[in-house]
Amino acid sequence: MPRSALTGTRIRERRTMLGIKQADLARTVEISPSYLNLIEHNRRRIGGALLSRIARTLKVEVANLTQGAETEQVDQLSAAAAAHPEVNAEIDRIDEFVGRFPGWAALMSAQQRRLVQLEHHVASLVDRLAHDPFLSDSLHDILSKVSAIQSTASILVETDDLDEVWRHRFHRNLHADSGKLAEGASSLVDYLDAEGDAELGMVSPQEELESFLNSRAFHIDGLETEVPDLAETILEQDKAITSLAGKDLVRTYLWRYRDEALAMPLEAFTEAAEELGYDPARLAQRFECDIPAVFRRLASMPSDQGSRRIGLVVCDGAGALILRKATELLPLPRFGAACALWPLYRALTRPMAPVRAVLEHAGRPGHRFLCYAMSHASYPQGFGGPAVYEASMILVPPALVEPTDAEGPVEVIGTSCRICAVENCAARREPSILSDGFDSAAQLSQ
Amino acid sequence: MSHHVLLIEDEPNIMEAIRFFLSRDGWKVSCHSDGATAVSEVNRITPDVVVLDVMLPNRSGFDVLKELRAAPDTRDLPVLMLTAKGQTKDRERAEQLGSSGFMTKPFSNAEVLEKLRSMVGHA
Numbered sequence: 001m002p003r004s005a006l007t008g009t010r011i012r013e014r015r016t017m018l019g020i021k022q023a024d025l026a027r028t029v030e031i032s033p034s035y036l037n038l039i040e041h042n043r044r045r046i047g048g049a050l051l052s053r054i055a056r057t058l059k060v061e062v063a064n065l066t067q068g069a070e071t072e073q074v075d076q077l078s079a080a081a082a083a084h085p086e087v088n089a090e091i092d093r094i095d096e097f098v099g100r101f102p103g104w105a106a107l108m109s110a111q112q113r114r115l116v117q118l119e120h121h122v123a124s125l126v127d128r129l130a131h132d133p134f135l136s137d138s139l140h141d142i143l144s145k146v147s148a149i150q151s152t153a154s155i156l157v158e159t160d161d162l163d164e165v166w167r168h169r170f171h172r173n174l175h176a177d178s179g180k181l182a183e184g185a186s187s188l189v190d191y192l193d194a195e196g197d198a199e200l201g202m203v204s205p206q207e208e209l210e211s212f213l214n215s216r217a218f219h220i221d222g223l224e225t226e227v228p229d230l231a232e233t234i235l236e237q238d239k240a241i242t243s244l245a246g247k248d249l250v251r252t253y254l255w256r257y258r259d260e261a262l263a264m265p266l267e268a269f270t271e272a273a274e275e276l277g278y279d280p281a282r283l284a285q286r287f288e289c290d291i292p293a294v295f296r297r298l299a300s301m302p303s304d305q306g307s308r309r310i311g312l313v314v315c316d317g318a319g320a321l322i323l324r325k326a327t328e329l330l331p332l333p334r335f336g337a338a339c340a341l342w343p344l345y346r347a348l349t350r351p352m353a354p355v356r357a358v359l360e361h362a363g364r365p366g367h368r369f370l371c372y373a374m375s376h377a378s379y380p381q382g383f384g385g386p387a388v389y390e391a392s393m394i395l396v397p398p399a400l401v402e403p404t405d406a407e408g409p410v411e412v413i414g415t416s417c418r419i420c421a422v423e424n425c426a427a428r429r430e431p432s433i434l435s436d437g438f439d440s441a442a443q444l445s446q
Numbered sequence: 447m448s449h450h451v452l453l454i455e456d457e458p459n460i461m462e463a464i465r466f467f468l469s470r471d472g473w474k475v476s477c478h479s480d481g482a483t484a485v486s487e488v489n490r491i492t493p494d495v496v497v498l499d500v501m502l503p504n505r506s507g508f509d510v511l512k513e514l515r516a517a518p519d520t521r522d523l524p525v526l527m528l529t530a531k532g533q534t535k536d537r538e539r540a541e542q543l544g545s546s547g548f549m550t551k552p553f554s555n556a557e558v559l560e561k562l563r564s565m566v567g568h569a
Binding site: 140146154155158166177 | 457459460462463464466467470501530535551552553554555556
């Protein structure tokens with residue numbers, strides 16, 4: 001939608017500040033006072049030559065009249081309207097709504113933002129319940145122990161002529177199973193308690209690495225310049241990484257980060273990224289680095305605003321996600337498989353072939369962003385060993401590069417099947433818990 | 447004549463309890479705990495009925511059932527599936543693969559006995 005939200009309000013404020021009467025301004029820019037009045041009350045859209053004339057008369061840049069904090073509100077309200085098309089909200093009158101009812105607009109905007117946050121949180125929790133291997137194994141183990149206890153107790157109670165040897169044996173089994181049951185229940189409670197403390201805490205070395213990197217938005221300031229042994233210092237200072245395997249993973253990542261930071265110095269890289277439109281291939285050529293390294297470097301660029309943060313996802317040859325940088329663009333599954341429609345997986349089927357796509361998450365209609373993906377092979381055991389494939393994709397927010405039609409059709413993707421409500425998806429592998437009103441099982445069997 | 451049941455289950459105390467009450471009911475009971483070799487064990491001892499746990503080491507009970515149903519000799523062999531997961535999708539999958547019955551843990555001994563009796567036509 002055009003960014004003319006509340007331009008009228010700003011024109012009115014500027015005019016009043018300069019002490020110009022509405023009729024005088026209207027006469028200067030050659031429109032009727034009543035038309036200017038409509039513009040100033042956001043009931044008429046304005047742009048082009050008229051806006052330039054008004055800006056010139058008010059001694060202000062056009063951009064100052066067209067951009068402001070309300071733009072984010074308009075975006076939020078547009079997203080809310082797009083998510084519920086059945087309501088038929090008056091999308092063409094959002095500017096007017098924001099202008100006339102700023103308090104209500106701010107409230108609705110805040111609620112929409114909160115709603116998206118909660119949806120992401122719920123998606124993560126549902127994802128965990130559905131796919132967390134520890135939870136699944138623990139519950140299976142507990143149910144097995146309960147079954148053994150119930151079956152054994154039934155025998156003890158219902159068998160009147162049970163001989164002493166069997167009685168003793170079953171008592172011993174009961175004792176052992178009840179002990180194991182208590183242990184299993186206790187460890188499950190500890191696990192869930194820890195989860196409560198850390199919300200979505202860490203359970204594996206790989207997650208320790210991801211948590212370490214996400215807590216820094218993948219940017220590690222201390223490794224941007226040549227300071228000896230700083231990687232070890234950073235590692236030692238981080239008390240959240242507790243496992244040796246986790247420390248090794250982080251250490252390896254930090255060393256590579258430093259190599260890449262020196263090969264692609266931040267200031268020069270940032271300038272080049274803006275100049276080259278964040279195109280990874282052109283950046284790779286400019287800095288003589290490989291594309292996966294450029295992907296990581298792009299993801300490591302610092303940003304104070306979440307809306308300008310570049311996302312990164314890496315998977316291995318089996319499609320398992322091995323590195324995820326969280327952004328506002330695409331909720332990432334923590335466990336289990338991701339959406340099969342991600343360009344990441346398309347890249348995996350065509351090693352070294354670049355993939356570019358304009359994406360839109362099914363849960364966030366209208367929010368489009370650019371994605372680059374590529375996979376490559378490495379041969380850690382030489383020519384005699386197996387090829388190890390890895391694919392990476394970056395997600396470039398529209399705040400950095402606004403996708404255009406030239407980039408191809410918009411591809412609608414999800415996070416994972418369990419939490420995706422897209423009907424008739426050709427790539428669906430399991431029913432969705434959101435599949436109200438359509439028979440996912442039947443769909444799967446097709 | 448007693449019926450022969452093969453119990454494929456990796457939880458030893460469940461196995462012992464089931465073996466005990468089936469034996470007392472007059473069944474001949476054989477036990478096996480590994481998924482990878484379960485099919486060859488079925489072919490070796492040719493039981494009248496199989497009690498098959500879904501979660502087995504090395505190979506799932508679903509895969510074992512699928513292979514049994516694909517072979518002419520075991521296509522019609524009665525198989526009672528046991529699982530700790532009582533989810534609908536597990537039951538549906540067992541039915542799709544051709545299980546003769548399905549029970550979720552925890553189960554009652556009497557129900558297992560009754561189910562097995564009906565599966566071999568033994569009232």
